[in-house]
């Protein structure tokens with residue numbers, strides 16, 4: 001079906017809509033955040049995306065955050081640094097000990113093909129681990145819980161994740177089935193009042209994320225932040241947060 005007969009239902013907002021919500025909430029205060037200079041490697045967030053995610057943290061002061069896809073841990077650390085001391089950040093990535101690395105994927109492939117890109121990022125994670133977390137100060141590390149498990153095999157009930165997280169960031173495997181599985185689990189794991197955020201919406205490489213969210217948006221209100229690959233869904237009282 002072409003774009004004309006199936007227009008996306010996803011609402012577009014400018015980044016400043018989120019920043020205005022922060023200004024309205026913290027009037028007469030400077031709202032600051034701390035971020036690493038972005039890595040030159042592929043697979044991380046832009047500064048604008050980091051500012052949007054941190055704005056969500058400021059707006060909702062989550063007691064618990066969940067991240068699908070730790071990778072180098074830069075965003076895990078962003079969450080840990082810019083949240084209250086008592087906030088816990090749980091992040092999941094594949095088990096490096098049981099992952100068979102490929103290491104022979106060409107740059108041309110991983111920069112153009114979504115599956116090759118995912119395999120390449122898995123290789124990097126399995127080889128190097130979450131280096132940003134490893135290098136962090138002890139007080140930040142103690143806020144972070146790392147899980148090494150295929151995210152499609154998690155059991156929210158058994159792992160005591162049900163309704164526990166006010167902020168969930170979905171940025172693990174980008175194939176359709178993994179994004180669908182992570183989203184279904186996120187819906188169970190999200191607190192009644194919460195925000196679920198996806199990365200790689202409208203990515204040139206990971207078109208499955210866009211395809212999944214365009215379908216998901218026929219039944220849920222999804223918002224895309226322009227000039228970013230972030231799309232999000234507001235739950236419960238946070239549906240009013242941008243007003």
Ligand SMILES: C[S@@+](CC[C@H](N)C(=O)[O-])C[C@H]1O[C@@H](n2cnc3c(N)ncnc32)[C@H](O)[C@@H]1O
Nearest residue numbers: 069071075093094121122125150151171172173
């Ligand atoms: C784009 S990177 C995550 C980037 C990170 N969120 C950040 O902002 O810096 C994707 C990560 O998801 C992991 N991943 C891919 N498939 C996965 C799966 N099925 N379960 C858990 N992690 C997975 C990869 O190993 C990779 O480290």
